[in-house]
Amino acid sequence: xxxxxxxxxxVSRDQRSTPPGGRLQRLxxxxxxxxxxxxxxxxxxATTFEQAKSAIDEAKQVREEAIAAGVSASPTDExxxxxxxxxxxxxxxxARQYAEWARRQDELAMELLARQEARxxxxxxxKAEVGTYREPLDVLQGLIDxxxxxxxxQSDQNLMMMADSPAIWVAMDGEPLFHEPRGPNNVxxxxxxxxxxxxxLEGAYVELPRYFEDTGKVMDLETRLVHCMVTLQGFGPDDxxxxxxxxxxxxxxxxxxxxxxxxxxxxxxxxxxxxxxxxMRDAGEVMFFRRAGKADFSCNTCHGDTGKRIRASVLPNKxxxxxxSKAISWPAFRVGHDQVRSSQHRVRGCYWQMRxxxxxxxSDGSIALLSFWTDAARxxxxxxxxxxx
Amino acid sequence: xxxxxIPATLLVGLAALSLVAVSAIADEVDYTKMTPEELAxxxxxxxxxxxxxxxxxxxxxxxxxxxQDDLQKTCSIVGGGRPDMETLLEVSKQARETIVYPEDGIQxxxxxxxxxxxxxxxxxxxxxxxxxxxxxxxxxxxxxxHQIATDRTGGTLGPSLVGFGKIRGTSxxxxxxxxDVIYNSHAAFPCTNMPRFGSTGYLDEQSIADxxxxxxxxxxPVNQ
Numbered sequence: 001x002x003x004x005x006x007x008x009x010x011v012s013r014d015q016r017s018t019p020p021g022g023r024l025q026r027l028x029x030x031x032x033x034x035x036x037x038x039x040x041x042x043x044x045x046a047t048t049f050e051q052a053k054s055a056i057d058e059a060k061q062v063r064e065e066a067i068a069a070g071v072s073a074s075p076t077d078e079x080x081x082x083x084x085x086x087x088x089x090x091x092x093x094x095a096r097q098y099a100e101w102a103r104r105q106d107e108l109a110m111e112l113l114a115r116q117e118a119r120x121x122x123x124x125x126x127k128a129e130v131g132t133y134r135e136p137l138d139v140l141q142g143l144i145d146x147x148x149x150x151x152x153x154q155s156d157q158n159l160m161m162m163a164d165s166p167a168i169w170v171a172m173d174g175e176p177l178f179h180e181p182r183g184p185n186n187v188x189x190x191x192x193x194x195x196x197x198x199x200x201l202e203g204a205y206v207e208l209p210r211y212f213e214d215t216g217k218v219m220d221l222e223t224r225l226v227h228c229m230v231t232l233q234g235f236g237p238d239d240x241x242x243x244x245x246x247x248x249x250x251x252x253x254x255x256x257x258x259x260x261x262x263x264x265x266x267x268x269x270x271x272x273x274x275x276x277x278x279x280m281r282d283a284g285e286v287m288f289f290r291r292a293g294k295a296d297f298s299c300n301t302c303h304g305d306t307g308k309r310i311r312a313s314v315l316p317n318k319x320x321x322x323x324x325s326k327a328i329s330w331p332a333f334r335v336g337h338d339q340v341r342s343s344q345h346r347v348r349g350c351y352w353q354m355r356x357x358x359x360x361x362x363s364d365g366s367i368a369l370l371s372f373w374t375d376a377a378r379x380x381x382x383x384x385x386x387x388x389x
Numbered sequence: 390x391x392x393x394x395i396p397a398t399l400l401v402g403l404a405a406l407s408l409v410a411v412s413a414i415a416d417e418v419d420y421t422k423m424t425p426e427e428l429a430x431x432x433x434x435x436x437x438x439x440x441x442x443x444x445x446x447x448x449x450x451x452x453x454x455x456x457q458d459d460l461q462k463t464c465s466i467v468g469g470g471r472p473d474m475e476t477l478l479e480v481s482k483q484a485r486e487t488i489v490y491p492e493d494g495i496q497x498x499x500x501x502x503x504x505x506x507x508x509x510x511x512x513x514x515x516x517x518x519x520x521x522x523x524x525x526x527x528x529x530x531x532x533x534x535h536q537i538a539t540d541r542t543g544g545t546l547g548p549s550l551v552g553f554g555k556i557r558g559t560s561x562x563x564x565x566x567x568x569d570v571i572y573n574s575h576a577a578f579p580c581t582n583m584p585r586f587g588s589t590g591y592l593d594e595q596s597i598a599d600x601x602x603x604x605x606x607x608x609x610p611v612n613q
Binding site for chain 1: 420421423425426428429432433436437438439440441443445447451452454455456457460461462464465466467468469513514515516517518530532533534542543544545546582584585589591
């Protein structure tokens with residue numbers, strides 16, 4: 001950095017250390033030292049006219065690039081003007097600062113615009129892909145690519161293991177169980193309507209819970225499956241096929257994982273056309289925010305913010321569909337449990353942690369909550385089956 | 390067949406009825422005629438959605454756990470956020486009134502036991518896996534939401550408490566403040582997410598004293 005003497009004219013550090021002899025003689029020794037001491041700090045940050053001018057030119061060039069990129073309203077024109085206006089009064093440092101602010105402002109605006117365009121493009125791709133199957137790992141990677149979320153990326157190990165997730169094997173075990181005639185009535189579940197017609201599974205799960213004419217109720221996957229096993233196949237409610245809801249070896253986890261995996265990559269899209277669907281969703285929302293129990297917790301205590309941790313686990317935020325989509329992507333293999341788990345298992349676990357009363361699977365209360373939580377992920381693609389900590 | 394609306398008084402009335410009587414009525418109820426709040430209450434208490442009749446550790450049944458008290462009601466805002474300032478000041482005032490101090494003054498207990506309690510999530514869980522308080526002490530769950538010491542990873546839902554006593558010292562004023570926040574944090578932070586460990590009887594006097602020692606004792610790892 002050099003101290004400016006006149007506009008466009010500078011003196012270098014070398015010149016200063018060997019000043020013209022005649023001038024030196026006229027100055028007293030002390031005055032020289034004072035001058036040098038004064039010059040040292042100035043020399044550190046002082047700006048030349050050239051530097052100020054080139055900063056302004058750079059800012060103008062970036063301004064043009066920004067305009068070309070489509071950055072609209074921006075205060076940078078004004079900032080560049082200000083930079084130029086202080087040049088005649090030799091405020092070069094200030095001029096350079098104004099110019100650099102202007103340049104950074106435009107660079108940031110261009111970066112934000114590029115990011116927004118990338119997000120919009122990803123959104124369009126996602127919308128175009130609603131209705132096409134994608135592998136769970138590809139769905140998750142797509143979400144990670146288009147957003148930034150500590151929740152989605154918290155476990156490298158899980159990402160690496162997803163291609164070999166035990167949940168995929170459990171889902172494969174569900175395929176024959178679904179298609180073979182079973183139960184006292186020797187009927188296959190191909191007769192069961194999950195909302196898109198008997199036996200139609202592609203994209204059915206992402207549109208649950210939904211209202212079913214035949215029962216007059218809003219039902220989630222587990223409840224609908226129980227309904228069909230009992231009414232179509234003739235199982236009793238206490239038969240192990242119906243009653244055993246948890247664990248890799250249960251018919252329920254195999255069937256739920258198989259049915260849900262047919263919707264991997266589809267956008268969550270639970271219907272709200274029927275008044276009962278809307279009523280259940282709205283009541284579920286109230287339940288989500290309802291503080292109660294021994295510790296005053298609600299679902300929102302843990303799921304209303306992004307990037308918060310409970311212990312070492314990053315929590316998903318229900319206001320952030322890309323994050324929330326993974327949160328509600330059940331069935332999923334829970335590494336810590338070494339088991340595939342269901343949505344109802346997750347709800348039960350949360351009420352247990354909240355020190356509230358135990359939630360009962362298939363109840364209207366649990367389905368109302370599932371209606372709200374599925375609606376909160378609307379538009380984001382489902383990861384099925386997923387793998388979680 | 391359907392009622393035009395279910396007034397709150399009727400809901401309270403329903404809550405008092407036996408399950409048998411209610412299940413007979415349940416088919417008559419039209420969910421779409423209720424407000425979301427009314428339907429949520431109805432679903433929680435009248436539709437076999439929760440194990441309300443299960444006994445709970447503090448005595449009584451899980452039903453009372455689901456009934457909101459005034460503070461829980463006031464601090465539950467659908468969509469998130471907090472009530473207005475006037476309400477918050479009232480919450481804070483009422484919270485202060487719940488705080489009861491030990492007869493022999495606020496004491497610091499055993500920080501080692503306090504550490505065990507701060508890092509324990511045991512206690513008061515019911516449903517499918519009931520915590521037996523005979524087997525384990527009731528923990529304070531502090532670590533789930535707070536980073537407390539640097540030797541283990543805590544949560545970030547609440548503020549970091551690393552160096553709590555080192556920063557603040559152990560004056561009577563700090564001891565009272567710490568006691569108040571543990572006992573009923575709404576006194577200082579109305580509608581906070583933090584449980585009311587004293588005024589709900591979650592932790593006993595000794596446990597609060599021990600956890601306070603863990604936070605404030607210069608020997609505690611919190612203050613190293």
